[in-house]
Amino acid sequence: NAGVMQNPRHLVRRRGQEARLRCSPMKGHSHVYWYRQLPEEGLKFMVYLQKENIIDESGMPKERFSAEFPKEGPSILRIQQVVRGDSAAYFCASSPGAGSTDTQYFGPGTRLTVL
Amino acid sequence: EDQVTQSPEALRLQEGESSSLNCSYTVSGLRGLFWYRQDPGKGPEFLFTLYSAGEEKEKERLKATLTKKESFLHITAPKPEDSATYLCAVPMLTGKLIFGQGTTLQVKP
Numbered sequence: 536n537a538g539v540m541q542n543p544r545h546l547v548r549r550r551g552q553e554a555r556l557r558c559s560p561m562k563g564h565s566h567v568y569w570y571r572q573l574p575e576e577g578l579k580f581m582v583y584l585q586k587e588n589i590i591d592e593s594g595m596p597k598e599r600f601s602a603e604f605p606k607e608g609p610s611i612l613r614i615q616q617v618v619r620g621d622s623a624a625y626f627c628a629s630s631p632g633a634g635s636t637d638t639q640y641f642g643p644g645t646r647l648t649v650l
Numbered sequence: 651e652d653q654v655t656q657s658p659e660a661l662r663l664q665e666g667e668s669s670s671l672n673c674s675y676t677v678s679g680l681r682g683l684f685w686y687r688q689d690p691g692k693g694p695e696f697l698f699t700l701y702s703a704g705e706e707k708e709k710e711r712l713k714a715t716l717t718k719k720e721s722f723l724h725i726t727a728p729k730p731e732d733s734a735t736y737l738c739a740v741p742m743l744t745g746k747l748i749f750g751q752g753t754t755l756q757v758k759p
Contacts, residue, residue, distance in 0.1 A: 539693075568746065578694070578737065580746040591744040626693050635741040636682040636701065641693035 537562055539629050539642035540609075547648045548617050556612040556645045560629030567610045568639055569602060572624040584610060585633070617649045652677045654740050656750035663757050666727045671753045673738035674720040683721050684747065685714050686737040694737055728757045 540559040548554050560567050569581040583591040584604035595602070599617075604610040614621055624646050628639035654675045663669055673683070682701045686694035698707045700716040707714050711732065713724040723736055735754045739747040 566745070570747075570749075577751040578739075578747075578749040580748070583744060583746055591746055593744075594746070630745070633745065635743055635745045636699065637745070638684070638696055638699060639745075639747060640696060641686075643693045 539627060539640055541625075541627050541642035541645050543645060544643060545646050545648070547650065549650050550618055551616050554614040554617050554621070554647055556614075556625050556627075556647070558610040558612070558627030558629075558642060560610070560627075561631075561640055564629035564631050564640075566630045566633060566637070567604050568628045568630070569610075569612050570626045570628065572626065572644075574623070578626065581612070614647075617647075619649050622647055622649045652740070652742065652748055654738060654748050654750040656736075656738060656753050658753060659751065660754045661756070663725075663728055663755065665729055665757055665759050668724070668726045668728070670725070671723040671736055671755070672720060673723070673750055675738075675740050677740050677742075677748070679743075680718075681741050681743075683716055684739045684741070685721070685723055686739065688735045688737055688752070697736075725755070728755070730757045730759050733757045 567584045570578045572578050580594040582595050582602045599615045601613045624644045626644045628641045630637040630639045657672045685697040688694045698714040703718045711726050715722045733756050735752040737752045739749045
């Protein structure tokens with residue numbers, strides 16, 4: 536499977552717990568983007584990473600959210616002390632280059648439910 | 651403020667009834683425009699990239715066009731399997747995409 540992979544596909548957490556979402560980009564892609572889709576809302580940009588670097592985090596909430604893309608392994612979006620408002624679908628996309636018009640290919644998403 | 655607006659929000663068509671979806675944008679320096687299709691419970695699937703006004707691209711029953719202010723996704727003789735939410739997005743300088751709210755298309759047999 537050469538597509539973008541995300542796991543888990545579904546994640547249930549209680550308020551106050553931590554959520555870790557993983558994204559493996561397409562083979563040969565070194566640029567990863569995270570987006571969030573709240574119920575009945577459109578896709579909103581969160582963060583853009585290259586290997587070991589955060590390029591643009593202008594869409595990340597200031598508290599509780601962090602992201603990384605280590606030299607080895609998948610990109611991780613981490614949400615600490617989850618609240619009900621964090622319930623959403625989180626999508627990862629990858630692109631082959633840094634050009635603003637490089638096509639971003641999306642994964643199937645992780646659906647986070649906070650009880 | 652950079653903004654992307656899609657209309658209509660929802661569209662119901664009979665099989666074979668052609669129509670168009672609209673995506674209007676206000677951005678400083680258009681670098682291109684993307685169209686995606688999203689099925690329920692799935693991630694967006696790439697359809698087209700348009701780079702400059704006057705450009706057109708086609709794929710099966712879909713044709714995307716671009717002007718200086720908006721893009722259209724024309725659907726010719728749609729089939730029920732074309733039912734989905736269609737999203738347009740504009741890239742910013744850093745590469746992040748600004749998405750419209752989407753048009754949910756339902757094609758009835």
